[in-house]
Every structure is written in structure tokens, then in C-alpha cells.
Amino acid sequence: MEKLIKEVRILKAYAISLTVVCILFFILAFKNQTSRQRFEEIDVERINVIEKDGTLKMVISNKKRQHPGLANHKEFKPREREAGLIFFNSLGDECGGLIYDADESGSGMVYSVDQRNTDQIMQLQYMESTGKEKNRTYGLKLWDxxxxFPLEAMIRFEDSLKKLNDPVASKKAYAKLREQGKLTNERFFAGKTANGDVGLFIKDTKGRVRLKIYVDKNNQTHIENLDENGKLIQ
Structure with a gap:
């Protein structure tokens, strides 16, 4: 009987101890979930910033693990992209980013702002080639x-042309899209061109340069008004 009472007491003590340990464990676990963590230094290949419901908002990544992009919450096919930041909106679309890199042939950094449901309409960019014909351009670009014709439609169009593998048919298809006003046209550049001109370069709705206001590499000033064929209007 005494042995049985002793075993019951040991069992009670064990149960109490186990209960206390479990309570402490849950308290510490809850505390870790609700408190901020601080790190002095961290090495990481990719960080996904998400909302509480799991919606992806931003990706910080190296080149190998960079996100391929999103449209309507659907990931694009895997593709090579540079390291940097990619932004996503609540509609599940990629909406801009910052990428950069350099190698033996050149360097570059681009900050892009995307139009709703499609690709970039504004970029702050720097590009430099280091070959025999070294050149450097940088400035602000705008597109229409x-x-x-959203980005998804453009991707389907390009994929279908790749399957055809017919350069002549591809050229005709792109020409038809341009006639229909479905292709992108550059409208504005403010910055330095590859030939050393610094100024404003404005294009019409068809992507043709119509107005130049710039200082050339010899410090000569220019204001040029051009017609639809690129000829100077006196």
C-alpha cells in the first residue's frame, strides 16, 4: 500500500512538472511569434515580403533565385533576371522593381515603374558598355x-511566334500589332545619350523623335523641331 501511495505521488509530481514545462513552452512560443527579432548581420539568397494572408508584396533576391514575375497571381515561366528588388501589388501583378549588375562587357542599374496589367512605363536607368565602342547612357525614360493589350496577351503572342520559328511571319505579326496600336512606344528621354548629347528628346505617339533640346559634346546648344520623317523644320 505504501509503495502504491509513493508511486502515485511520483506520478503526480511528474504530471505537474510536465504541465509546467508545457505552459512555459507555449508562453515562449507565443512570445516569439509576437515580438520582433533583431539581427546584427544575416546572409540570405532571397527574402519574400508578404501580407498576413500570404499575398506577395516584394522580393529581395540574388540572380539565381529571382522571382520570374506575376500577372493575376500567376507566376510567369522561369526566366533569367538580375538581382534586386521586385514589387507586387494586391492584384497579384508585378508593378516595378530595381535591378542591377555588371560584367566584363558593361554595367547597368534600372529602377522601373510598371503600368497596371502590363510592363514598365517609366524607368530611371544607367547603362554602360566597356568594349571597343565604349558608350554610356543614363536618364529618365517614359513609354506609352x-x-x-495586357502583358499576359503579349507573352502569349510572343510564345506563339517562338513556336512558329518563322522570322518572316514574326516580322509581319509585329507590324500588324504596331498598326493596331498594340505595341509599346518610347515617348520621352531626359538624360545623356551614347553620343554625348545631354537634354530632352520627345517622340510622338508612333515613337518618332519630334523635338530635341540638348547640349552636344562640344558644348553647342540645339533646339530641333522635326517632322514625321525626321527632317528638321526650319
Whole structure:
């Protein structure tokens, strides 16, 4: 009987101890979930910033693990992209980013702002080639993109042309899209061109340069008004 009472006491003590340990464990676990963590230094290949519901908002990544992009919450096919930041909106679309890199042939950094449902309409960019014909351009660029031809449609169009593997048919298809006003046109550049001109270069809705206001590499000033064929209007 005494032995049985002793075993019951040991069992009670064990149960109490186990209960206390479990309570402490849950308290510490809850505390870790609700408190901020601080790190002096961290090495990471990719960070995904998400909302509480799991919606992806931003990716910080190296080149190998960079996100391929999103449209309507659907990931694009795997593709090579540079290291940097990629932003996503609550509609599940990529909406801009910052990428950069350099190698033996050149260097570059680009900050892009994307139009809703499609690709970039504004970029702050720097590009430099280091070959025999070394050149450097940098500045702000603006584009026009149609509202009725979203990025998903453009990707399907390009994929279908790749399957055809017919350069002549591809050229005709792109020409038809341009006639329909479904292709992107550059409209504005403010910065330094590869030939050393620094100024404003404004294009019409078809991507043709119509106005130049710049200082050339010899410090000569220019204001040029051009017609649809690129000829100077006196």
C-alpha cells in the first residue's frame, strides 16, 4: 500500500512538472511569434515580403533565385533576371522593381515603374558598355502602352511566334500589332545619350523623335523641331 501511495505521488509530481514545462513552452512560443527579432548581420539568397494572408508584396533576391514575375497571381515561366528588388501589388501583378549588375562587357542599374496589367512605363536607368565602342547612357525614360493589350496577351503572342520559328511571319505579326496600336512606344528621354548629347528628346505617339533640346559634346546648344520623317523644320 505504501509503495502504491509513493508511486502515485511520483506520478503526480511528474504530471505537474510536465504541465509546467508545457505552459512555459507555449508562453515562449507565443512570445516569439509576437515580438520582433533583431539581427546584427544575416546572409540570405532571397527574402519574400508578404501580407498576413500570404499575398506577395516584394522580393529581395540574388540572380539565381529571382522571382520570374506575376500577372493575376500567376507566376510567369522561369526566366533569367538580375538581382534586386521586385514589387507586387494586391492584384497579384508585378508593378516595378530595381535591378542591377555588371560584367566584363558593361554595367547597368534600372529602377522601373510598371503600368497596371502590363510592363514598365517609366524607368530611371544607367547603362554602360566597356568594349571597343565604349558608350554610356543614363536618364529618365517614359513609354506609352495600350490598355487593351495586357502583358499576359503579349507573352502569349510572343510564345506563339517562338513556336512558329518563322522570322518572316514574326516580322509581319509585329507590324500588324504596331498598326493596331498594340505595341509599346518610347515617348520621352531626359538624360545623356551614347553620343554625348545631354537634354530632352520627345517622340510622338508612333515613337518618332519630334523635338530635341540638348547640349552636344562640344558644348553647342540645339533646339530641333522635326517632322514625321525626321527632317528638321526650319
Amino acid at each position: 502602352r495600350p490598355d487593351d
